[in-house]
Amino acid sequence: MTESFLITGATLPSGERADIRIADGRIIEVGRIADAAGATIVDADGLIALPGLVDLHTHLREPGYEQSETVLTGTRAAAAGGFTAVFAMANTSPVADTAGVVEQVASLGTAAGYATVQPIGAVTVGLKGEQLAELGAMARSRAGVRVFSDDGFCVFDPLLMRRALEYVKAFDGVVAQHAQEPRLTQGAQMNEGALSGELGLAGWPAVAEESIIARDVLLAEHVGSRLHVCHVSTAGSVEVIRWAKARGIDVTAEVTPHHLLLTEELVASYDPRYKVNPPLRRAEDVEALRAALADGTIDIVATDHAPHPIEAKQSEWDAAANGMVGLESALSVVHASVVENGLLGWSDVARVLSSTPARIGRLAGQGQGIVAGAAPEVTLYDPSAASEFALDRLAGRSINSPYLGRALPGRVVATFHAGYATLLDGVVQPADEVARRAAALVGGARG
Numbered sequence: 001m002t003e004s005f006l007i008t009g010a011t012l013p014s015g016e017r018a019d020i021r022i023a024d025g026r027i028i029e030v031g032r033i034a035d036a037a038g039a040t041i042v043d044a045d046g047l048i049a050l051p052g053l054v055d056l057h058t059h060l061r062e063p064g065y066e067q068s069e070t071v072l073t074g075t076r077a078a079a080a081g082g083f084t085a086v087f088a089m090a091n092t093s094p095v096a097d098t099a100g101v102v103e104q105v106a107s108l109g110t111a112a113g114y115a116t117v118q119p120i121g122a123v124t125v126g127l128k129g130e131q132l133a134e135l136g137a138m139a140r141s142r143a144g145v146r147v148f149s150d151d152g153f154c155v156f157d158p159l160l161m162r163r164a165l166e167y168v169k170a171f172d173g174v175v176a177q178h179a180q181e182p183r184l185t186q187g188a189q190m191n192e193g194a195l196s197g198e199l200g201l202a203g204w205p206a207v208a209e210e211s212i213i214a215r216d217v218l219l220a221e222h223v224g225s226r227l228h229v230c231h232v233s234t235a236g237s238v239e240v241i242r243w244a245k246a247r248g249i250d251v252t253a254e255v256t257p258h259h260l261l262l263t264e265e266l267v268a269s270y271d272p273r274y275k276v277n278p279p280l281r282r283a284e285d286v287e288a289l290r291a292a293l294a295d296g297t298i299d300i301v302a303t304d305h306a307p308h309p310i311e312a313k314q315s316e317w318d319a320a321a322n323g324m325v326g327l328e329s330a331l332s333v334v335h336a337s338v339v340e341n342g343l344l345g346w347s348d349v350a351r352v353l354s355s356t357p358a359r360i361g362r363l364a365g366q367g368q369g370i371v372a373g374a375a376p377e378v379t380l381y382d383p384s385a386a387s388e389f390a391l392d393r394l395a396g397r398s399i400n401s402p403y404l405g406r407a408l409p410g411r412v413v414a415t416f417h418a419g420y421a422t423l424l425d426g427v428v429q430p431a432d433e434v435a436r437r438a439a440a441l442v443g444g445a446r447g
């Protein structure tokens, strides 16, 4: 007997109010529900119900960098942020470039039970950019990998990129490119422009991103394959992607919450919390990224959740690691950057943070929406709760958030994954309880 929930008076992404009943591993009813004997009642008056959020770009750090994050702690952060599925990037140690490693990551996710963990496979062996990894073996493994990325590094060699794009077609995979021309960004510390000159920091020019995207959309067209562009950060990149889509090239793109809200001026503080790759850009870029998300040129928001331990961030700017945690704050940042100003409605948020990332990653059982028969993946968000983003909002192992001390709207109140609660009343549910519920489902499926 699985648990059942009756969520009452929620506002659906469409704006309609409805009750939602979760039972028997499904959303079984959405509408006015009078009677639900035995169900746990969750009062959602004033809350928005979204389909469970799906992050196509999460660094979970396990195996190898457990001092930053583990699959367990990273998926706790996911639950806190309203995510029910995360795609785990391959830059672990060992790198996720074999069937063995991706299966290990997936099974750690299943055991933890906080979210679906879908591993991303490396494109090249050891992320070294020299030799293709065993893409087919990872695709055929129990992890069923469909997204391949050397994120952290660009697949720079055009012949390797071409071969990877050709290879993944056989299993409907996609190459997610970290677009960074390595020579143009050697030693880069921040966006290249007037400010980098003033601050005396080596610049990361926009053209280093734009030139790789231009090359890759042409390669994708040439071989008739599917390309995904990670963390688009410049107005020029948006123009290239707009051109490629108009031409019918099969390209999708993501923008991070931080590139939708923050600008390079923050770097003047020399506070390494603002150090990230690609770097924070100009206000004009932020405007272009917001507009591109609104008009569909950019398909999704992905967090690039990049946890680092305190010692990697509490140093002078040049020595600090790139990256920000982002799972716990993503929905509030999207709210602040594109919902409050009317660029996106909540149904658009459901698309860019749930259904489209699930589709790009070919992930079944996620992003199906809040309708009868859909998988029981639901997030409840309180849009009226406004507060300073504080440490109590972080549920992962690392605290390198650029939003600490900043006022952000809204708060995730509850997350339901696989029919059970992973976050309730704003509290991440205990690990042993969540693991027990997850195990019961696996056991049930076997039995």
Ligand SMILES: NC(=O)N[C@@H](CC(=O)O)C(=O)O
Binding pocket: 059, 091, 151, 152, 153, 178, 275, 276, 277, 278, 304, 306, 307, 322, 323, 324
């Ligand atoms: N996005 C980041 O700033 N950091 C990423 C890797 C990377 O893309 O550099 C990380 O793994 O820490």
